[in-house]
Amino acid sequence: MDENTKNGLLLEIQDLTIQYVTDSGTVHAVENLNLRLGRGETLGFVGETGAGKTTTALGIMRLIPSPPGVIQSGKIIFEGQNLLDKSEPEMRGIRGGKIAMIFQDPMTSLNPVMTVDKQIAEMIKLHKNVNEAESLKLAGDMLELVGIQRERMHDYPHQFSGGMKQRVVIAIALACDPGLLIADEPTTALDVTIQAQVLELMKKLKQQFDASMILITHDLGIVADICDKVAIMYAGRVVEYADKCALYSNPVHPYTIGLFNSVPDLDEDKEVLNTIPGLMPDPMDLPSGCTFHPRCTYAVDRCSQTKPEMIHVGDGHLAACPVLAKARG
Ligand code: SF4
Numbered sequence: 001m002d003e004n005t006k007n008g009l010l011l012e013i014q015d016l017t018i019q020y021v022t023d024s025g026t027v028h029a030v031e032n033l034n035l036r037l038g039r040g041e042t043l044g045f046v047g048e049t050g051a052g053k054t055t056t057a058l059g060i061m062r063l064i065p066s067p068p069g070v071i072q073s074g075k076i077i078f079e080g081q082n083l084l085d086k087s088e089p090e091m092r093g094i095r096g097g098k099i100a101m102i103f104q105d106p107m108t109s110l111n112p113v114m115t116v117d118k119q120i121a122e123m124i125k126l127h128k129n130v131n132e133a134e135s136l137k138l139a140g141d142m143l144e145l146v147g148i149q150r151e152r153m154h155d156y157p158h159q160f161s162g163g164m165k166q167r168v169v170i171a172i173a174l175a176c177d178p179g180l181l182i183a184d185e186p187t188t189a190l191d192v193t194i195q196a197q198v199l200e201l202m203k204k205l206k207q208q209f210d211a212s213m214i215l216i217t218h219d220l221g222i223v224a225d226i227c228d229k230v231a232i233m234y235a236g237r238v239v240e241y242a243d244k245c246a247l248y249s250n251p252v253h254p255y256t257i258g259l260f261n262s263v264p265d266l267d268e269d270k271e272v273l274n275t276i277p278g279l280m281p282d283p284m285d286l287p288s289g290c291t292f293h294p295r296c297t298y299a300v301d302r303c304s305q306t307k308p309e310m311i312h313v314g315d316g317h318l319a320a321c322p323v324l325a326k327a328r329g
Contacts, residue, residue, distance in 0.1 A: 010179060010212045011037040011060070016074030018052075018059050021067065025284040029055040031236040033074070034310070037180075037229075042206065042213040044227035044244070046220065046259070050280050051233040053216045057182045060214075061101055062091045079179065097127035100173035104185040106165035109172070110157040116143065116168045117153035120175050127176040142171040146201060163194035170202060174209055181206065184216045199226060220263055224248065232256045235281055235291040241310070242317035252319035252328045254296045290321070298323050 013035040020027040030052040037043050045053045058064050060076055062083060076083040078099065086094065095101075103109050111119055120139035124130060130138065140150045146167040148160075157165055166186060173181060183202065187195035203226055206213050215226060223230055223244065230247045232240040232255065240253040251257050258276035278295035281287050287294055293303040300323055310318040311325040319325050 008039045009036060010039045010041075010079065011035070012075075012077040013056070013060075014075040014077070016056070016059060016076065017072040018055050018064060018069065019072055020069050027068075027283045028236050028286055029069075029283060030059065033236075033238055035231055035238060035241070037212055037214065039179075039212055040210060041229060042215060042227045044223035044230045045214055045216045045233060046218060046223060046230060047233035048218060048280050050235075050283060052236040053233055054184055055236075056233075057101065057184055057214065057216060060180075060182065061095055061099060062086070062088075063095075063101075093127070096123055096173075096178070097176045098178050099180045099182065100176070100178040102166075102169055102173050102181065102183040102186045105189050106162065106169045107157065109169045110165060112157055115154045115156055116148075116160075116171075119168070120172050123172050123175045138175070139171075142175050143168070145174075145205070146171045161194075162190050163198055166190060166198050167201065170198075170205065174205055174211075177209055177211075179211060181211050181213045182216070183213060185218075186215075187222070202226070220259060232259070235286055236283065237291070237320065238310070239292065239321070240317075240319045242314070242319075246314055246317045250314070250317075250328060252313050252317070252324050253292075253321045254298045254324060255292050256319075258295075 013033055016030055016033040018030040020029055033056060045056070047053055055064065059071060060083065064071060071084060083091070083094070117136055117139040120142050121135035124135040124138050140153050143153050144150055148164060148167055157168065160168065186202065187198050190198060199222060215222070217223060227244050230242060230244055231238045232253065234255045240247065240251070240256045247256065251260055255276070261274045262276060264273055276295055281291055281294070287304070289304040289306050290308050293299045296303065303323065308320040308322055310320050311322060313319050313325050313328065
């Protein structure tokens with residue numbers, strides 16, 4: 001066991017760069033990404049579509065479609081071992097067994113022609129040394145744990161509502177007691193009332209299973225409710241990283257400030273919502289220097305020339321903006 005594992009660090013991503021190399025150019029999906037996740041922690045990954053959140057998650061799972069995807073450089077150290085050094089058979093043991101992923105649309109994870117108990121049991125048999133009968137018994141237990149009656153274990157996915165399907169997906173994900181759960185916008189496809197129930201369930205089970213979680217979302221309300229730490233991503237980079245409380249009380253990066261300003265205030269009677277001016281840059285043609293500079297109201301001349309490094313602005317709080325780090329740190 002190395003020093004980091006002993007200290008309670010579960011996952012450390014070092015200088016991860018992932019690209020999609022296509023005939024029309026190279027998509028810079030993730031660039032020099034650094035992150036750390038402690039045991040039992042929940043990290044919120046926040047950013048607009050195309051920021052690199054899902055690509056990072058797929059990179060951790062080693063599920064980047066290749067070609068065109070290429071992990072160009074970096075390390076993904078999980079429980080003290082670099083996942084990028086693992087063979088595909090080794091990764092098959094890690095996926096589902098030690099790291100599980102929940103996707104936005106439950107139907108992409110569920111097999112429509114297999115009853116839900118068999119789908120959960122299949123995952124259990126893959127990672128645990130149990131026979132068919134034991135795996136089906138455990139599958140029933142898992143369904144009950146996520147709030148689905150055991151009598152429904154022989155039903156097919158189409159016989160469940162969207163929220164119930166996502167509960168089945170959660171049951172599959174947790175069936176083998178993984179150390180890390182990655183949830184990619186797990187409630188976006190659900191009705192608002194069901195979203196709250198599913199999030200509450202995930203929060204409860206994460207504690208019960210003592211798992212760490214990466215929650216990918218664009219919803220700062222969900223982050224406030226569930227996460228301990230937050231990484232704000234923009235154009236393939238983490239631009240701010242902090243404890244939830246530090247981030248919400250003192251956002252430093254102009255993009256983070258823009259995200260908070262874009263959240264509608266129910267007490268204010270406004271006809272037009274605040275937005276961040278401009279659009280996310282084309283990942284095949286990223287702006288020079290700070291990639292946020294064309295949209296940034298705080299930009300100075302040097303912003304278009306120098307790529308900002310992450311700067312410490314407080315205890316465990318980093319932001320990639322030298323201009324505001326000094327003023328707000
Ligand atoms: Fe804005 Fe410059 Fe800071 Fe980038 S480095 S966020 S352009 S002020």
